[in-house]
Amino acid sequence: MSYYKEIYKYTFKYKGLAWATILFNLLFVIFNLLSLVLFVPVLQLIFKTGDELQVVTKPQFYGGLSGVVSYIKDSYNFEMYNLVKEDPKGALLFVCISVFLAFFMKNIFRYGAVWTQSKLRMSVVRDVRGALFEKSLQLPLAFHSNEKKGDLMARMNSDVNEIEVAVVSLLELIFREPLAILINLLTLIYMSPRLTLISLLLLPISAFVISRIGKSLKRTAQKTQEQLGFLYASMDENLGGIRIIKAFNAVRFIAASFEEKNNQHQKLATRVFRKRDLSPLVNETLGATVLLALVYFGGSLILNGKEFGLSGEVFLTYIIVFSQFLRPIQSVSNNMANMTKAQASQDRINALLHAQDTVQDEPNATKLISFENDISFKNVRFSYQDQPVIQDISWNIKKGSLVAIVGESGSGKSTLMDLLLRFYDVNSGAIEIDGVDIRHINLASLRKHIGVVSQESILFNMSAAQNISFGDDQPDMEKIIAAAKIANAHGFISELENGFETLLGERGNKLSGGQKQRIAIARAVYKDPAILILDEATSALDTEAEKLVQQALEKLMQNRTSFVIAHRLSTVLNADEIIVLSKGSIVECGQHDSLLAQKGIYHRLCSLQGMS
Numbered sequence: 080m081s082y083y084k085e086i087y088k089y090t091f092k093y094k095g096l097a098w099a100t101i102l103f104n105l106l107f108v109i110f111n112l113l114s115l116v117l118f119v120p121v122l123q124l125i126f127k128t129g130d131e132l133q134v135v136t137k138p139q140f141y142g143g144l145s146g147v148v149s150y151i152k153d154s155y156n157f158e159m160y161n162l163v164k165e166d167p168k169g170a171l172l173f174v175c176i177s178v179f180l181a182f183f184m185k186n187i188f189r190y191g192a193v194w195t196q197s198k199l200r201m202s203v204v205r206d207v208r209g210a211l212f213e214k215s216l217q218l219p220l221a222f223h224s225n226e227k228k229g230d231l232m233a234r235m236n237s238d239v240n241e242i243e244v245a246v247v248s249l250l251e252l253i254f255r256e257p258l259a260i261l262i263n264l265l266t267l268i269y270m271s272p273r274l275t276l277i278s279l280l281l282l283p284i285s286a287f288v289i290s291r292i293g294k295s296l297k298r299t300a301q302k303t304q305e306q307l308g309f310l311y312a313s314m315d316e317n318l319g320g321i322r323i324i325k326a327f328n329a330v331r332f333i334a335a336s337f338e339e340k341n342n343q344h345q346k347l348a349t350r351v352f353r354k355r356d357l358s359p360l361v362n363e364t365l366g367a368t369v370l371l372a373l374v375y376f377g378g379s380l381i382l383n384g385k386e387f388g389l390s391g392e393v394f395l396t397y398i399i400v401f402s403q404f405l406r407p408i409q410s411v412s413n414n415m416a417n418m419t420k421a422q423a424s425q426d427r428i429n430a431l432l433h434a435q436d437t438v439q440d441e442p443n444a445t446k447l448i449s450f451e452n453d454i455s456f457k458n459v460r461f462s463y464q465d466q467p468v469i470q471d472i473s474w475n476i477k478k479g480s481l482v483a484i485v486g487e488s489g490s491g492k493s494t495l496m497d498l499l500l501r502f503y504d505v506n507s508g509a510i511e512i513d514g515v516d517i518r519h520i521n522l523a524s525l526r527k528h529i530g531v532v533s534q535e536s537i538l539f540n541m542s543a544a545q546n547i548s549f550g551d552d553q554p555d556m557e558k559i560i561a562a563a564k565i566a567n568a569h570g571f572i573s574e575l576e577n578g579f580e581t582l583l584g585e586r587g588n589k590l591s592g593g594q595k596q597r598i599a600i601a602r603a604v605y606k607d608p609a610i611l612i613l614d615e616a617t618s619a620l621d622t623e624a625e626k627l628v629q630q631a632l633e634k635l636m637q638n639r640t641s642f643v644i645a646h647r648l649s650t651v652l653n654a655d656e657i658i659v660l661s662k663g664s665i666v667e668c669g670q671h672d673s674l675l676a677q678k679g680i681y682h683r684l685c686s687l688q689g690m691s
Contacts, residue, residue, distance in 0.1 A: 096199040103192035104255035114181035219438040220502045229312025238424035245421035248414035259407035303347040446524040450609040458508035470663040483643045483651035486660035530608030534615035536595035538587030544579040547601045566601035566631040611641040
């Protein structure tokens, strides 16, 4: 039931649209029934004369619900009696017009339900997808390291689309179909209680069969959505690596791999649709069986002169109404299948929405107004799951220092800076800024004071100006231009098609590596952080581009506390302090000349690069 409550909350967040849809559906059900019941006078006109109509005297009202129903029915028959007696063709025309109006109003209200329902369902889709995207952005890097991007995309697309179907199904399942079933059932009971009792005997069999199908459907639907996540991940990975695929003549290899995943998804999806569509077919078959049994049983009684309380024309109307009684029952079956299929998607959505955010603000977190003195790492330890990465690091950095972090790949250099940014929280120990543990500092204010230029220049499909002022709701164009000049980027940006308003393409693919890196540096300059992290900022560039970027970095680092992660040791010769990491621990610390004199790991690294 909790699943239904969740869909209910999604739906009734928009109460006006939800209740309007329910009202239109109710009126649709009523006029649908009227359009059928009004055929009785047509049949009476065909099979009987006006003198044979049941009510020939003006009816009296006796009160009560049954009295209201009898009074309306008898009043209609009384008026029809007089009309048929005076003008049979006029009576036939009146009935046909009445039936047409009932059909017309039925369809008007059905479209009204569709009209309000369409806005409701898309509003829910927008809200759920927005919540998923925002949650994805809020979750720590540890979550994204363990999850495939394609699976997250599948949850935001196909899984959310299943919720859209569930919203529609819920409104019909709870508010429209039960009313339709109740109104039709009461009409059938009023027309013939004994026939109605017989007709209901086989319905439990249908419910049992459908419930068995539903359980199997949910399991298969969940596997299908998971496989779709793998499919999206494969598409994202391979399209992102299209250059390597072509360069290594691996198009057929990748296409074959994708085809295998695509076939697996196709098989699972086919099973889902087969199982989902089986429920209404089973229900319709059982319903048709009951209907034909009623036709044979009731028809036999009438042919034998035992009318069972029904005239021939009323019996035909009973059969018509009963066929409509089966429609909402079949719709319930179909909607139950849709809800069951969507439940697997809701479970996957909830897994993301309820994922634990391990890095978040404390209730009374303080704002970091300014950075004044120093940054301290005190006995810091950190592990990825059970794998130790940072081990007992203690280190103090004075404001305004240029410090370098070197070491072999996998030694923990980037992780150490991720801890400073609070992408992860330390397992033990503390990182302090001006004596305050960063876990007690408001996250937004902490990251406001830290700028990052990474090895991979992450740009967005926005204009050059928007990339430089990234994150600023009210960008300052003069400040953007000034930042571009400091980053040695103003020249090439001005030469672009639309200057600073030129869209840079997905991941900045319209620019060269050096140009992208200078845009990234301009972004850091625009932010004007007190603390700067340069993570292999020049390692992927050619000599000419590196020179331009290095000049920009030197301007950027002026009057800032800078952390430089470097494989090219030539870029850190003038650092105030160099720490050497090995297996997550600081093994050497000092300036370039003193570290060389120790003949240790730093000396070996310099020798490998021809610097000793």
